Amino acid sequence: xxxxxxxxxxxxxxxxxxxxxxxxxxxxxxxxxxxxxxxxxxxxxxxxxxxxxxxxxxxxxxxxxxxxxxxxxxxxxxxxxxxxxxxxxxxxxxxxxxxxxxxxxxxxxxxxxxxxxxxxxxxxxxxxxxxxxxxxxxxxxxxxxxxxxxxxxxxxxx
Amino acid sequence: xxxxxxxxxxxxxxxxxxxxxxxxxxxxxxxxxxxxxxxxxxxxxxxxxxxxxxxxxxxxxxxxxxxxxxxxxxxxxxxxxxxxxxxxxxxxxxxxxxxxxxxxxxxxxxxxxxxxxxxxxxxxxxxxxxxxxxxxxxxxxxxxxxxxxxxxxxxxxxxxxxxxxxxxxxxxxxxxxxxxxxxxxx
Numbered sequence: 001x002x003x004x005x006x007x008x009x010x011x012x013x014x015x016x017x018x019x020x021x022x023x024x025x026x027x028x029x030x031x032x033x034x035x036x037x038x039x040x041x042x043x044x045x046x047x048x049x050x051x052x053x054x055x056x057x058x059x060x061x062x063x064x065x066x067x068x069x070x071x072x073x074x075x076x077x078x079x080x081x082x083x084x085x086x087x088x089x090x091x092x093x094x095x096x097x098x099x100x101x102x103x104x105x106x107x108x109x110x111x112x113x114x115x116x117x118x119x120x121x122x123x124x125x126x127x128x129x130x131x132x133x134x135x136x137x138x139x140x141x142x143x144x145x146x147x148x149x150x151x152x153x154x155x156x157x158x
Numbered sequence: 159x160x161x162x163x164x165x166x167x168x169x170x171x172x173x174x175x176x177x178x179x180x181x182x183x184x185x186x187x188x189x190x191x192x193x194x195x196x197x198x199x200x201x202x203x204x205x206x207x208x209x210x211x212x213x214x215x216x217x218x219x220x221x222x223x224x225x226x227x228x229x230x231x232x233x234x235x236x237x238x239x240x241x242x243x244x245x246x247x248x249x250x251x252x253x254x255x256x257x258x259x260x261x262x263x264x265x266x267x268x269x270x271x272x273x274x275x276x277x278x279x280x281x282x283x284x285x286x287x288x289x290x291x292x293x294x295x296x297x298x299x300x301x302x303x304x305x306x307x308x309x310x311x312x313x314x315x316x317x318x319x320x321x322x323x324x325x326x327x328x329x330x331x332x333x334x335x336x337x338x339x340x341x342x343x344x
Contacts, residue, residue, distance in 0.1 A: 029212040066210050067220035073322050074263070074296035121210060126320050127220055129210070 001027050001098040002063065004083075005106060006090030016096040016103040024083050028063035034097070034148060035060045037135070056139035059148070061095065061109065067127035076125050081118070084130050088116050095134060099149040107144065109134040171287035175201045177269035178228045178315065180300060182259045192255045193275075198229035198312070203268065203291065205324060205333070224293055224319040226268065233311045235304070256302050256315070263296040266317055290335045293319045
């Protein structure tokens with residue numbers, strides 16, 4: 001499960017609140033574990049020594065929220081589709097990832113899709129599906145990685 | 159043997175399709191409806207899940223597809239106001255009504271077995287109970303065909319619709335209603 005929350009201003013507290021406004025908890029049909037992404041600067045010195053300095057670790061959350069949660073026949077624009085569109089348009093986007101029964105704190109993410117990526121199962125307008133690819137805006141701490149269930153990166157090399 | 163036991167306790171009811179009602183989704187003052195009360199035995203319906211494979215190896219039911227093919231024996235297509243009842247005041251033929259609603263979203267009610275449709279319908283002899291199957295407004299569309307059997311042409315009405323859930327339909331409550339309840343278009 002994953003909770004998505006949007007806001008026009010930055011959250012003052014990142015503690016997860018199940019009753020927060022502008023938040024919906026989804027059960028995506030596809031929700032693989034987030035993928036760590038390393039941002040680094042690499043090169044080779046004049047003495048031919050290769051270096052790679054890590055700048056940050058980000059997490060990419062890929063998921064698909066399907067018609068089981070988005071359909072609301074005969075409505076075409078269901079409340080959850082409207083929510084996702086608002087989430088996509090919002091200035092500040094957050095998610096809380098449920099791991100072993102516990103939600104993480106809110107993590108600010110970006111959704112870089114230029115176009116709201118809605119598709120329709122079997123070509124039926126009643127059955128929308130929205131694939132999301134969210135990337136953390138800031139470097140993710142080892143504690144957050146641990147909370148998500150990913151093995152934390154060795155802090156010494158982080 | 160087990161089947162026989164359930165029949166004995168009247169847990170398995172005989173619910174043949176006995177009536178089809180189609181209503182155009184318009185404000186009540188301008189409703190076009192048509193009601194067929196003689197349905198051929200081979201008429202049938204299916205409610206099948208539309209599934210989407212999840213990445214956990216399972217299948218998620220996202221909605222249900224409803225399909226019905228209703229065979230109507232009436233074939234006096236042009237001047238037949240009596241066999242298929244409509245609310246039209248000008249004795250419009252059933253084909254004229256079907257033509258008018260064919261490409262629109264319709265409200266579908268199918269009577270299963272012995273039901274009270276509010277008009278004093280005679281009890282059907284091969285039913286042991288009654289139930290309504292309803293798809294709420296805007297959830298279905300229809301097409302119809304006329305096919306020729308050895309001695310007569312007949313009308314076949316094909317209905318295709320979708321519903322999110324069978325148990326928790328938005329309107330008017332549930333796809334299936336128990337008992338011989340009266341129905342009114344809602």
